[in-house]
Amino acid sequence: MSGDDVRGALSLLLIAAGMLFFLAGSVGVLRLPDLLSRLHALTKADNLGLGLVVLGLMLQADDAFEVLRLLLVWLLVLFASSVACYLVARSALRAHGDAPTAAPEGPDEDTRDGR
Amino acid sequence: MPEWMTPALWIAAAAVLGTIALGLVRVERGPSNGDRMLAAQLLGTGAVAVLLLLARATDAPALLDVALVLALLACVAGAVFVRRIGVQPPERDEGRGPTRATEDGS
Amino acid sequence: MQPTQHLDPHPGKPATPVKTATARALAVAALLALLWFVLAGGDAASWIVGVPAVAAALLLARRVGAPPPAWRLDPAGALRFAAFFVRESMRGGIDVAGRVSARRPRVAPGLVHYRWRLPAGSPGRALFVLCASLLPGTLVAAADDHEVLIHALDATAPVAGELAALEEHVAALFALRLPAPEAAGA
Numbered sequence: 001m002s003g004d005d006v007r008g009a010l011s012l013l014l015i016a017a018g019m020l021f022f023l024a025g026s027v028g029v030l031r032l033p034d035l036l037s038r039l040h041a042l043t044k045a046d047n048l049g050l051g052l053v054v055l056g057l058m059l060q061a062d063d064a065f066e067v068l069r070l071l072l073v074w075l076l077v078l079f080a081s082s083v084a085c086y087l088v089a090r091s092a093l094r095a096h097g098d099a100p101t102a103a104p105e106g107p108d109e110d111t112r113d114g115r
Numbered sequence: 116m117p118e119w120m121t122p123a124l125w126i127a128a129a130a131v132l133g134t135i136a137l138g139l140v141r142v143e144r145g146p147s148n149g150d151r152m153l154a155a156q157l158l159g160t161g162a163v164a165v166l167l168l169l170a171r172a173t174d175a176p177a178l179l180d181v182a183l184v185l186a187l188l189a190c191v192a193g194a195v196f197v198r199r200i201g202v203q204p205p206e207r208d209e210g211r212g213p214t215r216a217t218e219d220g221s
Numbered sequence: 222m223q224p225t226q227h228l229d230p231h232p233g234k235p236a237t238p239v240k241t242a243t244a245r246a247l248a249v250a251a252l253l254a255l256l257w258f259v260l261a262g263g264d265a266a267s268w269i270v271g272v273p274a275v276a277a278a279l280l281l282a283r284r285v286g287a288p289p290p291a292w293r294l295d296p297a298g299a300l301r302f303a304a305f306f307v308r309e310s311m312r313g314g315i316d317v318a319g320r321v322s323a324r325r326p327r328v329a330p331g332l333v334h335y336r337w338r339l340p341a342g343s344p345g346r347a348l349f350v351l352c353a354s355l356l357p358g359t360l361v362a363a364a365d366d367h368e369v370l371i372h373a374l375d376a377t378a379p380v381a382g383e384l385a386a387l388e389e390h391v392a393a394l395f396a397l398r399l400p401a402p403e404a405a406g407a
Contacts, residue, residue: 004116008116012127015168018164022135024317024322025138025160026137027137028317029157032321037328037374039354039360040354040372041321043354044310044313044314044355045317049160050160054167057167057168060171066179066262076183079351080189081159081186082355083190083193084156084192085354086354086360086362087193089372091149091202092362093372095204183260
């Protein structure tokens with residue numbers, strides 16, 4: 001068994017693990033009882049799933065640039081889904097009417113306190 | 116990489132696609148438009164994974180850039196949704212059609 | 222307009238902002254250029270697009286809001302933060318995967334108030350909000366100047382401790398010193 005085979009197997013193992021988390025994310029989105037809980041499953045499971053897939057693919061990368069780009073893709077997806085998740089969560093909380101004192105009313109001011 | 120890698124990557128991509136399809140059941144069920152939006156976000160993250168796997172399987176690095184753009188658009192979609200429509204209380208049964216921004220979210 | 226802040230981010234140093242606005246803009250430009258360099262895979266011809274893209278990003282950033290107050294990164298803190306981030310991402314993913322695949326999903330959702338210790342106006346607060354949704358079982362649902370409202374997947378779990386740990390790592394990353402932890406509001 002050559003080194004390439006070992007590396008390939010390890011890579012595939014990571015990718016397979018990532019798929020499990022994607023599955024968990026989808027299952028969570030289907031099974032959990034309310035919108036905010038489903039958001040948990042979505043962000044955490046899918047982001048870890050993508051992270052593992054990225055890690056697996058890094059093992060097969062041709063050069064350092066590809067490794068960095070893969071890392072960048074993961075970080076940008078993390079950032080994007082985290083922002084989207086926060087926005088949807090905040091909006092959901094308001095829709096339920098039990099908006100806490102912590103949530104200012106105007107959509108204009110409070111987009112900036114998150115920063 | 117060993118030659119069994121390419122088919123393995125295709126299978127992995129198909130499997131991730133399958134889990135996304137599973138998540139899309141949530142789009143159908145709702146009940147609120149927020150749940151549907153969430154399923155769309157799921158599609159975004161999953162599709163990035165599919166594209167990354169295909170980029171390697173077909174040796175087309177340009178797909179990496181497609182994945183990047185998709186990730187950013189998914190975020191923009193979420194932001195625009197919240198800004199223009201916002202999560203509405205769950206629709207009554209049979210609120211199947213696309214939700215329109217008839218009322219302001221806030 | 223005025224980047225000074227009532228809270229001194231660097232104890233031991235004078236409270237005056239170390240960098241001028243132009244110097245900070247240049248630093249951001251360098252960072253964006255580095256990003257482009259990686260994205261384009263080091264292709265020299267790509268700068269035809271890259272330079273205008275960086276310039277556009279800078280202009281856009283200026284238009285979107287007032288510049289954040291002066292801040293700096295602590296390299297050692299950044300490393301520790303990265304390790305913490307990876308570890309917590311894994312814990313968070315495994316935790317939620319376990320909860321949803323139980324025969325009956327093990328969740329007890331609830332809202333938890335958490336009082337900020339990171340100083341107002343610090344970029345650390347934004348980072349905290351982004352990262353809190355990766356900690357096991359927490360999600361930021363709202364934030365204002367005084368506190369964050371956390372949605373916990375399991376409100377019976379000790380969420381406040383996890384959040385405090387995250388806050389400390391974020392503070393270390395930005396070389397900030399946090400006030401001593403008081404009994405975290407639950």
